Amino acid sequence: MLCAPAATAHATPQPEGELRHPRLVVTIVIDQFGSDLFNQYRPVFTGGLRRLADEGVVYANGYQTHGMTETCPGHSTVLTGVHPNRTGIAANDWLDRATGEEIYCLAAPENRLADGGQGENGPVGPDNLRASGFGDWLKAASPGSRVFAVSGKDRGAINLAGSHADGTFWWADGFGFTTYLRPGEEAADRLRPVSALNATLQARMETRPALWEPMSGRCAALAGDWPIGDGVLHSTVPPQRLVVDTSPVLDELTVEAAIALLRDQGLGRGSATDLLGVSLSGTDRIAHRYGSQGPEMCQQLLRMDAALGRLVEALSEVPETLVVLTADHGGSDFAERLEARGYPEAGRMDPGVMARLNAAVRDRFHLGFDALKADGSNIYVMGDDGTVPDQLRREVASAVAGMLRVEPGVIDAFTIDELLATPSAARNIHPDLLGLRERIALSTSPVRSADVIFALEPGMTPFPGAAGGYVAGHGTPWDYDRRVPIVFWTRGQTGQERTLPVRTVDIAPTLAHAAGLAAPPDLDGRCLGLAPLARPCAGEGAGTDR
Template sequence: MKHLIFIILTVAALSLSAQDKPKLVVGIVVDQMRQEYLYRFEKKFGPGGFKRLMSDGFMLKNAHYNYVPTYTGPGHASVYTGTTPAIHGIIANDWFDKTLKKAVNCVGDENQKPVGIEVGNGDVSPWRLLSTTITDELKLATQKRGKVIGLSMKDRGAVLPAGHMADGAYWFDSPSGKFISSTYYKPGLPLWLEKVNSLNLADQYLNREWKTLLPVEQYTESGPDDSPYENRIKGKEEKPVFPYNLRQMRTKSTGYELIVASGFGCDLLTDVVKAALDGEELGKDEITDFLTVSYSSPDYVGHAMGPNSVEIEDTYLRLDRNIQDLLSELDKKVGTGQYIVFLTADHAVSDVPQYLKDNKIPAGLFRESFAEAGINDFLKKYFPDKKIVEKISNDQVFLNQEAFTGDPKSTGVDRLIVTELITQYLMGTDGVANVFTSSSLRSSDYGEKGLKGSVVRGFNPKRSGDIAFVLEPNWLSSSYVTGTTHGSGYTYDTHVPILFYGWGVRKGSSSQLHVITDIAPTLSVLLKIKFPSGCTGQPITEITD
C-alpha cells in the first residue's frame, strides 16, 4: 500500500513539474484606480479579494504610466502591447483624424457590424492598434490553439486587450442591456453568451436599490455623502446621496445605462466572466489560454463623484468581493496554482479641482473650445483670410493644412510664424504649463525624462497634432465644476496598482519604479514567448528572476 501511495505521489509530482506554463492567464484592468485605494480601503476589504493578491502575490508599489494622455484606450493598449501611443498608435479614446478631418474612435471600424443585436456599437475592431499584443503573441506561439477572450463593459476595454487574433471580444450594449460583439470576430454570439443574455441580468440589477454595503457612517475613509462636488446621476432628482432607487431612476434614463454607473456594474461583468470560464472551457488543457477582463464601472462612478466620495469607496468594496468571487471560481475551475492573475488600472484620477481650490490648493479648468476660438481670433490679426486652427483635441492643436498650400518656401515660413504665435498665445493662457511643437517632439529621445518625455512617448507623428501643450498640476481639460477626470502626466493620474499572483509568482513587493509597459514583457518571460512587436518595456526582474 505504501509503495502504491509513493508511486501516485511521484507521478503527481512529475506531472506538476512537467507543466512549465500556466493553464490560464487572467488580466484584470480596473478602469480608473489609484494605487492608494489599496491602502485607504484596505481595512474594509475581505480576506479573499485585493488582500489575497497583495499578501500572496507580488505588488509593485511605485508603478506609473510614462506617457500622456492617461486615458482608457491608450491605457489598455499600453498594458497589453508593452509600449506607448507613440508606437502602438492609440493616442486617445477619440481623436481628430487629419486625413478624414473628423473625430475617430480608437476601436471604430466602419467595415464591421454588430453581432448580437441589429443596431448598436458593434462597428468596432482593433485595426487602429499598430503593435501586436501579449495576447496576439500567445496565439502565435501556440499555433492559435491557445484561446483568447476579452470582456468589458466598454468596447475598447474588451477589444484592445484581446488583440488582433482573439477568439472573441464581448462588451455591454447599454440600449439593449445585452453583451454584444463585432463581425470582426465571428458572425454570431457563442451559445453560452446567448444564454447569459437571455437571463436579462441587467434588468434584474436595475430593479434593485444601490445602498452602501456597510452603514454609511462607517465610510470614514471618504468625505461626506452629501457633497457639493459630485454630479447628480441621471434619474435621481434630489442630491447624489445613498440610497439610489434604480428601479425608480431608470424610468428617467435611457435603456440600461444606469447599470454601468452603479455599484452593480462590476457584479454584472463578473457574472459574464464566470460564464465565459465555463462556456469557453478556459484553462482546461495544457495549452495556455488568456482571459482579459476590464472593470469599467469604477470609471463612470469616479468621473461623476470623484475619488473622495462614498460612492467610489462602496464601488471598490463591491469590486473587492467580485475579485474574491472570481479567484474562488478560478481555484475551482482551473485549479489553485494553475493560473496567473495580474491586476492593474488604465489610469488613476485627479481630485475634483473645485474641492482643491476651496482648500487653498491651486487648481482650475481649461476649456479647449474657448482656447480654439481664442487662437483663431488672435491669428486673424496676422492671417485675416485664413482659418489656421482646424481643431484642439486632447491637449493638442491641429492646424488647417489647407491654409499652407502653395509655394513651399512662403508657406513654410508662414507655418513657422503660426507655430510661434500659437505657442506664445498658449503660454500666456491660464493653466498652461508648457508647449511643444511636433518638430521638437519628433527630434526628442524616446527615453527623455520629465513631463516632456511623457509627451514624447504619447506623441504619434502621423496621428497626433502639430502642437502639444501640458497643463499645470490639478488643471483639467473640462467644463464641469463638479466631478473629475484624468489624462495628465502627473502622479495623481499615473500612479496605479500592478499586482501579479499565482503560477510562477513569488510573494513580495517592490518600491522600485516600474512603468506600465513592463507588464507585457514580464508575461512574455513567464510564458516563454516573444515580446509584442512594438514592446519598449522591460521584464520586472523582481518577479521573473
C-alpha cells in the same frame, strides 16, 4: 534587456525540474484605478483586492509611462509591451485632418456590432492597433490557446484581446454583452460564448434590480453638496443618475461574465496556455460623474472588491493560473472638493482660451476662418473643410504653442513636430524621472496626434464641469494620473512588496517569459523577475527587476 529576443513569439521547451508554465493568464485592468485609490482603500478591502494585495507581488509604484493618460492608450500598453506612440493609440479619439471628423481610437467602419446597433462608438475592432499583444503571441505560438476578453467598454476588451481572439465582449445596455463582427461573420456564432449568460441577464434586468445599496458606514460619512458650474452635485447614494454604466453593477456584470467564460470555455484546462482579459470600467464612469472621494466611489470600490473576490475564488479552481492586475490610468477628484480639502492649486481651465487663441490666429495669419479645434489638451490646426497647407499648419502650431505657454494654468505646450523629434525615452527604467516633454512624446503618434499638445499645471483640469455631467477627469502627465498598481498573483505564493517604479509596458514581456514565449525583440518593456512565481528572467539583474 528583454526576456528572450526573437523575431516572432514561439513556444520554448520546458526545462526539466523547473516550474510549469501557467495554464491560464488572467489580466485585470481597472479603469481609473490609480495608486492613490489603491493605497487609500487597501486597508479596508476584504475581497479579491485584499487577497491579491496580501498574497501577490505588489508594485505599488507602477506607471503608465506616457503623458496623455486616457483609457484607450493606457489599455493599449498593458499586453503589447510598447507605449502609445508605437501602439498607434494616441488618444481615445483624434481628428481626421483631411475631413475634420472625429475618429474613435478603435473605429472599424467595415465591421458591424453583434447587437445590431451602433453602440457608443459605432463599429469597432482592433484594426487601428499597430502592435501585436500577448494574446496574439499565444495564438501564433500555439493555435490551441484560447483568448477571451470582457469589459464594460469596447476599448477595454479589444485592447486586451488583440487581433486574433476567440471572443471579445463588452456591455451593451438593453442587450447584454456584445462584440464586433468582421465582414462575413454571423452574430450568433460570435456571441455563442455569452449567449446563455445574456439570456440570464436580460431576464434579470427586466425586473429592474436596484443598482445601488443603501448608504452606510464609512461611505455615508463622505456625503455632501458641492456647487459645480451653475448647479449643485448632491454627492450621495443612490445618486440622481440611475443607469447601469455609472453604477457598481457594471463591474459586477463584467466579473459575472468573466467567471462564465472561465467555466463554460474550460479556460486553463487544456494543454496550451489560455488568456482571459478582464477590464472593469465602473470606477472610471463613476469618477467622471461623481468624483473619486465621495460615497459613490466608496461603494463602487467596496463592491468591486467583493466581485473580484468571487473571481479570484473561481480562479483558485484552475491550477497554474497567473493573474496580473493593473490600471489604464489614475485620476483625481473634482476641483471644487480638492480646493475645499486643502489643495488650493485645483481649478478648471478658462473656457475662453480657445476663443482667444482663434482670434489671435485669425489676426496674425490673416485668416477668414477659425483654424483651431480643441479636444481636451489637444489642439488641431485645420480649415472648415479639414485642410490647411502643411507649411501654414506648422507655423500656426508653433505660434499657438507659444501663446499657450503664457496662459494662466498652462505649464507648457509642444507641437507635434517637436514631440516626434524628441529622443525616445522608452527604455528608461525610472518612469518617475522622465521630463514632461518625454512623457508626452511617448503618447505622440504621426498623423493621429494633435498639432499642439499642452499640459496644465498640476491640479488643473480642462473639464469645465457641470453637475449632472462630467465633473472630474484625467489625461494629464502628472503622477496622480500616471501612477498605477501592478500586482502579480498565483495561488499559494507568498506576498511580497516591491517599491521601486516599474511600468505597464513591463507586463507583457513578463507574462511572455512566464508562459515560455519569446517576446518580440523590440519591446519598450522588460521582463520583471517574479521568482518563485515564475522562472527568473534571462540575465536577471541586468535589465530586470529583482
